[in-house]
Amino acid sequence: MDGTATAAGGTTTTTATTAANQVGTDGGGDVDIDVEIGECVRLGGTMDAATISEASCGSADSNYRVIAKAEKNAQCPSDADQVYYEESALGRELGALCLDIDWVIGGCMSVPDGGDDEPQRVDCADTHVPGVERAVDLIEGATDVEQCTEGGFVYSEREFVVCTEQVRPL
Template sequence: MKTVVKRGSWVRGAVAAAGVAALAVAVTACSPKPTTVAGSPIAVTTTISGQQAGDGGGSTDFRAEVGDCVTLGGTMSAAEIDGAACGSMDSNYKVIAKASANTQCPSDADQVYYETLGSREQGALCLDIDWIVGGCMSVPAGDDEPRRVDCTDPTAPSVERVVRIIENSADIEQCTEGGFAHPERRFTVCTESVTG
C-alpha cells in the first residue's frame, strides 16, 4: 500500500520592539526586480539565492522538478498534491529540492511531501512557501496549509504580506515587523501581519 505524507515546519519570528525604529530607517530593498503574474499587480520573486538545494534522488508518483510550484493539501497522512503555476492563486509551495528520504531535505524547508510503499520511503519533494513580494498568504497555525489570498480578504486568517526577501541572512531582526528565517540556506522572508 502506497502512502503519501507531509510534514511542515514554518514558524514566524517577530522583531524585538527596541530595534524597529532604527531598523526602519536602514531598510533597503534587496529582492530582484519584480515582474507581474498574468496581469495581476502582484510582484513575483522568481529566484532567491541559496533557496534551491537541488536533486538528491528519490522518486514520487507526482512528477515535479526543482523550481516547479504545487498545490499541497489533504492531511498529514493522506496528502494531496497537484501542479500549479508559480505565483498563481492555486500555488502554495515551490519545490526547492528532491531527496530519496524526507530527512535529507534542508532542515529549514517549510514543508516536505513524501511517499512510502509499505514502510519504505520512495522519495521526497522539499518545499518552501511560494512567497511573492507584495503578495499575501494566509499562514494559519496547526496542520492547515498556507494559501494565497487577496490582501484585503477579511475572512482569511493569519494573513502575512511579503515586504522583502533578504538573501545571505537568517536574521529576523533585519525585518521591520517579523518574518520567516531559513538559517540553513541563509535567507529571510520579511512579512507584515495584515490580519491576526
C-alpha cells in the first residue's frame, strides 16, 4: 500500500490544548500505521510517496495530530489541515487519517504556503527558518480570526480558531 498525503481545503490547527470540536470519530478504514485519534504523527515525503510515523505530541518530531479516521479521505472534516490515506494496488482507498497541525500553545511551527512541504516544529529563536508562527491561544466556538490579536487559523466547520503571531514571514 502506498500512502498519499493530500492537503485538505481548510486552514491550520491546534494541539497541546485541544478544542472540544477538534477531535472527530473513528469512521473505519485501514492504514498501515497504528495510531489512535488524539495521537500524533510525523508526515513527510511527497503527495505521491508520503512517509508517516508515530511521534509524541508536542515533540520535535511531531507535525500533525490525528483528529479522525475515515474509510475515504473525502469523509474527513473539510477544514482538516491534511489527510493521509492509503490505496490498494487497484487504486481503491483503504482508509484515511484526518490530520491537524500539532500546535503547542507558546510553541512555533514553520508553516509552508502550499507545495509538498509539511509544517515543522521549530525553535522560535531560529532566525534561519521562514514562515514561522507561534500559537498563542485557542478560541472555541469561533469562526473568524477577528477574535485574535494578530492572526490565526480558522476551523469554521469545527468552530474553533488557533490564534498565532508571526515570528518570521515566508
